Amino acid sequence: MGEKGESSKSAMLKHAEEEELNTKRLKTVEGEESNMVEETENIKLKTSDEIIFEVEPSIVKEMVTIQTFIEDNNNETSIPIPLPNVTSNTLRRILEFKARGFDEEFVKTLGMDEVFELILAANYLNMKTLLDILTKIIADFIKNKSVEFVRKFFNIVNDFTPEEEAKIREENAWAFEGFECDD
Amino acid sequence: MDNKSRNKVMVLEAEEEVGGGEFEHLPEGCIANIVSFTTPPDACVLSLVSSSFRSASVTDFVWERFLPSDYQAIISQSSKPSTLTNYSSKKDLYLHLCHNPLLIDAGKKVLQIKSFFLSIIIHVYLSLIGKLINHQSFALDKLNGKICYMLSARSLSIVWGDTPRYWRWTSVPAARFSEVAELVSVCWLEIKGGIKSGTLSEKTLYGAYLVFKQRSGGAYGFYNQPVEVSVEGRRRTVYLEEAETPRRPREQIVPGIFSRVRSRFLDSFDAAPPPPPPNAKGGGEYPKERSDGWMEVELGDFFNVGGEKEKEKEVEIGVYEVKSGGWKAGILVQGIEIRPKHKN
Numbered sequence: 001m002g003e004k005g006e007s008s009k010s011a012m013l014k015h016a017e018e019e020e021l022n023t024k025r026l027k028t029v030e031g032e033e034s035n036m037v038e039e040t041e042n043i044k045l046k047t048s049d050e051i052i053f054e055v056e057p058s059i060v061k062e063m064v065t066i067q068t069f070i071e072d073n074n075n076e077t078s079i080p081i082p083l084p085n086v087t088s089n090t091l092r093r094i095l096e097f098k099a100r101g102f103d104e105e106f107v108k109t110l111g112m113d114e115v116f117e118l119i120l121a122a123n124y125l126n127m128k129t130l131l132d133i134l135t136k137i138i139a140d141f142i143k144n145k146s147v148e149f150v151r152k153f154f155n156i157v158n159d160f161t162p163e164e165e166a167k168i169r170e171e172n173a174w175a176f177e178g179f180e181c182d183d
Numbered sequence: 184m185d186n187k188s189r190n191k192v193m194v195l196e197a198e199e200e201v202g203g204g205e206f207e208h209l210p211e212g213c214i215a216n217i218v219s220f221t222t223p224p225d226a227c228v229l230s231l232v233s234s235s236f237r238s239a240s241v242t243d244f245v246w247e248r249f250l251p252s253d254y255q256a257i258i259s260q261s262s263k264p265s266t267l268t269n270y271s272s273k274k275d276l277y278l279h280l281c282h283n284p285l286l287i288d289a290g291k292k293v294l295q296i297k298s299f300f301l302s303i304i305i306h307v308y309l310s311l312i313g314k315l316i317n318h319q320s321f322a323l324d325k326l327n328g329k330i331c332y333m334l335s336a337r338s339l340s341i342v343w344g345d346t347p348r349y350w351r352w353t354s355v356p357a358a359r360f361s362e363v364a365e366l367v368s369v370c371w372l373e374i375k376g377g378i379k380s381g382t383l384s385e386k387t388l389y390g391a392y393l394v395f396k397q398r399s400g401g402a403y404g405f406y407n408q409p410v411e412v413s414v415e416g417r418r419r420t421v422y423l424e425e426a427e428t429p430r431r432p433r434e435q436i437v438p439g440i441f442s443r444v445r446s447r448f449l450d451s452f453d454a455a456p457p458p459p460p461p462n463a464k465g466g467g468e469y470p471k472e473r474s475d476g477w478m479e480v481e482l483g484d485f486f487n488v489g490g491e492k493e494k495e496k497e498v499e500i501g502v503y504e505v506k507s508g509g510w511k512a513g514i515l516v517q518g519i520e521i522r523p524k525h526k527n
Contacts, residue, residue, distance in 0.1 A: 116209070123213050131216060139220030147231045156233050168231050174325065175227030 043070070044080035051088035052080050059098055064126035086121045093118060094130065102133055214239035219248040223277065223328055246273035249328040251384065254280075257321055261285045277323065284320035284333065284359055318360050324523045329384040331522035333394065334376045336364035339519065342373035357476055358517050365398065368512040372410070372504040376519045377497040383521065385489025390524040391500045392479040394517040395423065395470075404511030410504045414483025421468040421480045423514060477517055484524055 042054040060066050100106050122131040142150050218226050218240050230240035258267055270276040318335040341364055343349035349369045352362045391414050405424035412421050470478040485498055500519055
């Protein structure tokens with residue numbers, strides 16, 4: 001992704017494009033009648049790193065942002081739709097996740113960075129089911145944990161003044177009683 | 184989702200960083216989504232993490248998820264729905280419902296009788312005997328937003344409850360309901376109540392508690408007297424008087440009318456079973472003091488599965504002391520509370 005040489009880059013991209021199209025076609029055909037693929041026109045999505053994916057309309061329907069875009073543009077689907085905020089890796093993961101029926105266990109095999117990317121992408125694409133599953137998994141990690149633990153987990157800097165912090169703590173004092181220890 | 188350009192920058196940044204640090208750039212909507220899958224106390228703790236976590240944690244989006252899904256329908260059944268229009272946020276409404284049980288006119292009977300005159304008579308009669316408005320109170324468990332109910336004494340089935348020489352109905356300022364049942368004197372103590380599974384939260388372990396206190400003159404007949412209680416048919420033994428309380432002199436509390444007859448009975452019922460050691464298992468539960476000044480004793484527990492099929496199923500609760508034949512007097516029964524049981 002960092003390569004700048006134009007001709008080699010475009011050659012590599014073309015190769016990658018072809019590979020992508022093949023894998024996508026394989027995935028979309030999985031479990032479906034082969035004539036379905038020919039009748040329904042797949043929608044082309046172009047990720048931030050210039051890879052074009054062909055995605056089934058039924059999957060695109062879950063991406064409300066894209067679906068709205070298509071409808072606002074008179075269902076024009078011949079031109080690839082740009083997704084400036086989604087990398088090919090992320091989109092690939094999303095499609096993989098979808099193909100596995102949104103299996104939660106699959107998410108747990110991914111690293112935190114990737115989960116974060118998925119959340120951002122799901123939020124941008126407005127995929128409610130995916131977003132709910134991902135955020136629920138994160139929520140389970142931070143339930144019943146201390147403020148310090150959560151800050152470390154998300155690598156967040158405390159931007160409250162001591163006075164502000166004391167005030168919020170006082171307002172919510174009941175929530176800190178009977179507190180259980182971090183694992 | 185509004186910050187498209189901001190997200191674009193973040194994606195590029197993410198590629199350069201080794202790891203960590205990205206989460207603080209999550210849009211507030213995503214943080215709120217995460218918080219909404221935690222619990223009410225978690226949401227309060229999380230509001231201390233950072234300012235973005237704080238704004239996400241207090242949103243109506245989050246607290247609407249913590250409220251029961253049918254909370255608006257329940258509130259509309261309240262006898263005073265207007266007191267709830269003043270809340271400024273769903274979080275405020277949630278906390279209000281935790282601390283201020285709502286009186287519900289469940290079982291308010293709207294009689295549709297063709298004869299206007301006859302309906303007036305019946306309404307007056309029923310209100311005189313306190314049967315027109317059947318109060319329960321609704322509240323939320325602060326730790327998890329689950330539904331709690333207290334069935335008022337009036338909504339319970341108290342054997343001999345309508346006979347003034349055995350039970351009388353009185354108003355007590357410290358009670359949430361307009362009436363409590365005062366035990367004048369019975370030898371047959373039987374109180375039954377029930378609640379529909381559909382009114383409670385699904386997949387929750389609930390406990391049922393008799394909420395009562397001793398009359399100011401003291402109670403009689405409960406010292407060392409095992410009382411049988413049951414929830415969903417499962418029976419256990421409890422006591423309605425603490426083991427430590429010294430026995431009160433009988434002359435003070437036995438109603439004058441019965442004292443001569445009583446004294447003969449009392450001698451034969453004098454031999455009480457020895458009090459079990461306070462911590463013995465199977466020795467029965469003793470009353471505990473509540474934060475509202477009343478006493479409570481656990482009658483049992485049940486797991487409310489919930490769901491459409493079980494909606495109308497009634498959970499039956501009972502209190503019985505019908506075996507000893509001894510006279511009992513002097514307790515005020517406010518009702519039966521049903522609330523989630525917490526571990527430890």
